[in-house]
Amino acid sequence: MIVRVSQTGPVDAAFPAPPSKSYTHRALIAGALATGRTRIEGPLRAADTELTARGLEALGVQLEWLPGEIAVAGCGGTFPAPGEVTIDCGNSGTTLRLLTSSALLSQHPVVLTGSSRMLERPVGPLAGALRALGGDVAFVGEPGFPPIRISGRLRGGRTAIDGSISSQFVSSILMAAPYAEEDVELTLPATPASRSYLDVTADVMLGFGAQIERRGYEWFRVESGRAYRGRDYRVEGDYSSASYLFAVAAVCGGRVTVTGLNPTSVQGDRRFLDALEAMGCRVTAGADAVTVERTGDLEGIEIDMSSSPDTVQTLAAVAATAGSPTTITGTAHLQYKESDRVGVTADTLRRMGAGVEVTEDSLTVTPAPLHGVAVDPHDDHRTAMAFAVLGLAVGGMAIRDPECVEKSFPGFWEALYGEGLL
Numbered sequence: 001m002i003v004r005v006s007q008t009g010p011v012d013a014a015f016p017a018p019p020s021k022s023y024t025h026r027a028l029i030a031g032a033l034a035t036g037r038t039r040i041e042g043p044l045r046a047a048d049t050e051l052t053a054r055g056l057e058a059l060g061v062q063l064e065w066l067p068g069e070i071a072v073a074g075c076g077g078t079f080p081a082p083g084e085v086t087i088d089c090g091n092s093g094t095t096l097r098l099l100t101s102s103a104l105l106s107q108h109p110v111v112l113t114g115s116s117r118m119l120e121r122p123v124g125p126l127a128g129a130l131r132a133l134g135g136d137v138a139f140v141g142e143p144g145f146p147p148i149r150i151s152g153r154l155r156g157g158r159t160a161i162d163g164s165i166s167s168q169f170v171s172s173i174l175m176a177a178p179y180a181e182e183d184v185e186l187t188l189p190a191t192p193a194s195r196s197y198l199d200v201t202a203d204v205m206l207g208f209g210a211q212i213e214r215r216g217y218e219w220f221r222v223e224s225g226r227a228y229r230g231r232d233y234r235v236e237g238d239y240s241s242a243s244y245l246f247a248v249a250a251v252c253g254g255r256v257t258v259t260g261l262n263p264t265s266v267q268g269d270r271r272f273l274d275a276l277e278a279m280g281c282r283v284t285a286g287a288d289a290v291t292v293e294r295t296g297d298l299e300g301i302e303i304d305m306s307s308s309p310d311t312v313q314t315l316a317a318v319a320a321t322a323g324s325p326t327t328i329t330g331t332a333h334l335q336y337k338e339s340d341r342v343g344v345t346a347d348t349l350r351r352m353g354a355g356v357e358v359t360e361d362s363l364t365v366t367p368a369p370l371h372g373v374a375v376d377p378h379d380d381h382r383t384a385m386a387f388a389v390l391g392l393a394v395g396g397m398a399i400r401d402p403e404c405v406e407k408s409f410p411g412f413w414e415a416l417y418g419e420g421l422l
């Protein structure tokens, strides 16, 4: 299938925010490990969160998707899998990385595998740290990459972990740590990539009753034996998904309101709004809704997005419509995602007519007259959504395999269609 995107004028639209993917993954894992029952209210039902749910079911957890909620029967810290299981984590890095440490809480070995792209996404630093904490993580194929076979136990203790490729390595150990035999102490020698996701992890862990001490993003200590307690847990809206909707106002002019967003959220992609404001948009945040409005021209900016990786492509798309160049730094780890995102973004923007310069850790977009092109997102939802939005400003855009948005934002095309934008 192909979605064709035509040019549209200034907009006046309102959308509900899709629920947060990161919070849903974590609430599923905390609820599954907890003592007692959990109701996850307003979860994201998308390909990736279903993969986490199915993975937990394979580990013996009972859960049920009901309208607007998930009911999870907590297993009290030991997964009752009947024997060795293999879990296909598809294209979801969060599923594979976050389940890696918790898999040590199964009585039997667990094999984690995924799509062909997933087998190219690193897990080496996580495996190394888990070995130091008592686990046995074997690489079934290429060293440092999935598939991995996890056995042994989570003894706990102290170790260092390098999170410069992915914060998910650190989140993985933190989420399982309350069930280690001893306290877990993690030292991070370098600032982790996507550090804001460690705040999301800590937020969910504290919400489920765990105890964490931390010094910024350098050092974390989780108390052993402070089990998660099952509870009713409401999932907040997703700032990464909302970025595409806000970007519609930024590139087309007019205004877009997104409801269901937490104004004090720790999600790093909230910073995307600071970027739009610095470029010349008006951003107003209420108790539960954010409005982005553009009446004049946009100016380019310089911004560090190392903690907001999932909105780099949205920002690059907006930057191509501004009046001066934009430099986004902190982009090095985007090469490890569903695609080499900086490479794909640079290539597509150049084909559209923009000037793009790439260094190891930055992307500079120099605006120029743009024309639409055909985009093959190579199964990367964020490429499809970012360039669809830019297509609304430029016209003549064709997005192939649009169903890849199922990964995080299954209603994306319907949302645009519903507002008369497609």
Ligand SMILES: O=C(O)C1=C[C@@H](OP(=O)(O)O)[C@@H](O)[C@H](O)C1
Pocket: 021, 022, 025, 093, 094, 165, 166, 167, 168, 171, 193, 194, 197, 309, 310, 333
């Ligand atoms: O922990 C999470 O929920 C995520 C962490 C980030 O990944 P990295 O830490 O690998 O950059 C982000 O890109 C991903 O979409 C979700």
Ligand SMILES: C=C(OP(=O)(O)O)C(=O)O
Pocket: 048, 091, 092, 093, 094, 095, 310, 337, 338, 382, 408
């Ligand atoms: C990188 C992403 O997800 P994951 O790492 O879970 O595949 C994403 O959603 O952009």
